[in-house]
Amino acid sequence: MTFNFAKFDPKEMTRSPACVAIVGKRGTGKSMLIKDLLYHLNLAGVPRCICFSATEEANSYFGTFLPSVFVHPLDPDTLDRVWKAQKELVLQKRVGQLNPDTDTRLVLVMDDCAYHKQMMKSATLREIFMNGRHHGIYFIVTLQYLIDLNVAMRSNVDCWFYLKELSHKNQERIYNESCGFLPSFLTFQDLFMASTANYEAFVVNSRCKSNDPQKIVAHYRADANLNFKYGAPALWRYHDEVYESASDKYQRLQRTQQDSRPMSEATRSRKGGNTIIVRRQG
Numbered sequence: 001m002t003f004n005f006a007k008f009d010p011k012e013m014t015r016s017p018a019c020v021a022i023v024g025k026r027g028t029g030k031s032m033l034i035k036d037l038l039y040h041l042n043l044a045g046v047p048r049c050i051c052f053s054a055t056e057e058a059n060s061y062f063g064t065f066l067p068s069v070f071v072h073p074l075d076p077d078t079l080d081r082v083w084k085a086q087k088e089l090v091l092q093k094r095v096g097q098l099n100p101d102t103d104t105r106l107v108l109v110m111d112d113c114a115y116h117k118q119m120m121k122s123a124t125l126r127e128i129f130m131n132g133r134h135h136g137i138y139f140i141v142t143l144q145y146l147i148d149l150n151v152a153m154r155s156n157v158d159c160w161f162y163l164k165e166l167s168h169k170n171q172e173r174i175y176n177e178s179c180g181f182l183p184s185f186l187t188f189q190d191l192f193m194a195s196t197a198n199y200e201a202f203v204v205n206s207r208c209k210s211n212d213p214q215k216i217v218a219h220y221r222a223d224a225n226l227n228f229k230y231g232a233p234a235l236w237r238y239h240d241e242v243y244e245s246a247s248d249k250y251q252r253l254q255r256t257q258q259d260s261r262p263m264s265e266a267t268r269s270r271k272g273g274n275t276i277i278v279r280r281q282g
Contacts, residue, residue, distance in 0.1 A: 005191060008203040008218035010040035013159055017105065017133040018207070021149065022142040023174075024163025029199035029222060030142045031061055033161060034109060036222035038065070041107050041138060042230045049107040049230050050082055054116070062111075066230050067239035074116040076124065082108065083124050090135050105136040113141065114148035129153045146173050160204040161220065164196040178204045181213055195219035 013020060020037065024030050038049060051062050051071045062071045072078050086106055092098045108128065113119050129152070132139045143149060149157075160178050165171055175188045182188045195202045200221040208216045229236060 003187070003191065004214045005195070006214070006218050008201075008205070008220035010037065010220075011044075012205055012208075013037065013138075014040050014044040014046070017136055017138050018158040019129060019133060019139045019156055020141070020159045020161065021154075021157045022140065022161045022163070022201075023144070023146050024142075024161075024165070024201075025144050028163035029201075030163065031111070032199065032224055033163070033201060033222040034111065034140060034142065035065060035226060037140060038107065038109070038230055039223070039226045039228055042228060045103070046105045046107050046138060047103050047232065048105070048235070049109065051109040051111065052079065052113065053109075053111040055112070062109075065226075065228055067235050067243070069239045069243040070235075074110075074113055074119050076119050076122045079119070079122065080124050083128060086137060087135055105138065107138045107140065108132070110139075110141045112144065114143050114145070120148070126153065129156045133158075145170065146177055158205075158207045160206065161201040162192070162196065162204070163199070163201050165192075178206070179217070181211075181216065183213075191217060199224075 022030050022033055041049070049066055049070060051066055052074050053062055053071060054074050056062055056068075056071050057073065060068070062068070086104075089098070089104050093100070093102055093104055098104075119125060128137065128139055146154070154177060162174055162178075165174065171189060171192060172185065174192070175182070175185050179188045182191070192202050198221070200219055203218040203220050205216055205218065210216065
């Protein structure tokens with residue numbers, strides 16, 4: 001059997017709001033793939049991007065191409081506010097309170113959120129999976145394992161990117177979840193192993209209109225050499241005006257603590273009646 005295994009076209013994801021899941025263990029290239037997809041969404045003119053990441057404070061990865069003021073730690077309350085604000089913005093445009101030309105689209109990224117159990121059980125997260133696309137959201141979520149998402153969430157993923165996975169059991173899960181339309185598990189394995197070496201991804205486009213497996217699955221490798229800044233210059237100016245990094249905040253608090261330390265006084269008399277007052281901080 002000859003299988004024409006095409007390269008994935010990112011326009012399949014950028015032409016309209018979609019839910020995208022990237023599945024791969026640590027070190028398989030999830031972050032690099034996010035950056036590549038955001039590059040294409042930026043080219044498509046999606047004006048805003050908000051990212052949730054548990055590791056940003058440690059490695060500042062997303063801040064190299066996203067305004068850091070829009071990169072948050074994993075926090076259900078912040079996610080609630082983002083979701084509420086996005087729904088309100090879309091509603092304002094619908095009822096005529098915003099200029100009809102206002103672009104309300106939003107990219108929402110959640111990087112390795114599965115370990116945050118409260119976040120995964122959040123009603124807001126479930127609603128974004130179900131209805132985010134109807135409110136102009138391009139939703140990108142990364143996971144280490146397919147089963148980190150419950151069945152309801154998995155059924156609402158439009159495009160899967162599977163990265164290197166050597167476990168036979170996990171490969172079977174991927175096949176049963178996303179690739180039952182292929183002729184056999186062995187066919188899937190051949191395609192999967194051929195497309196997940198060297199940080200490449202095996203892609204399943206669930207919203208493909210065709211029933212032809214050769215149009216539903218594809219391979220894709222992120223460009224590791226992209227250099228871009230997401231969003232309009234106004235977003236970066238706003239970031240420069242209001243953002244305070246973790247290191248800057250730490251230094252500011254240190255200075256504040258030093259300035260607020262009580263001053264101790266000691267007095268000592270010299271011959272001749274002169275008194276010396278010694279003030280020492282700390």
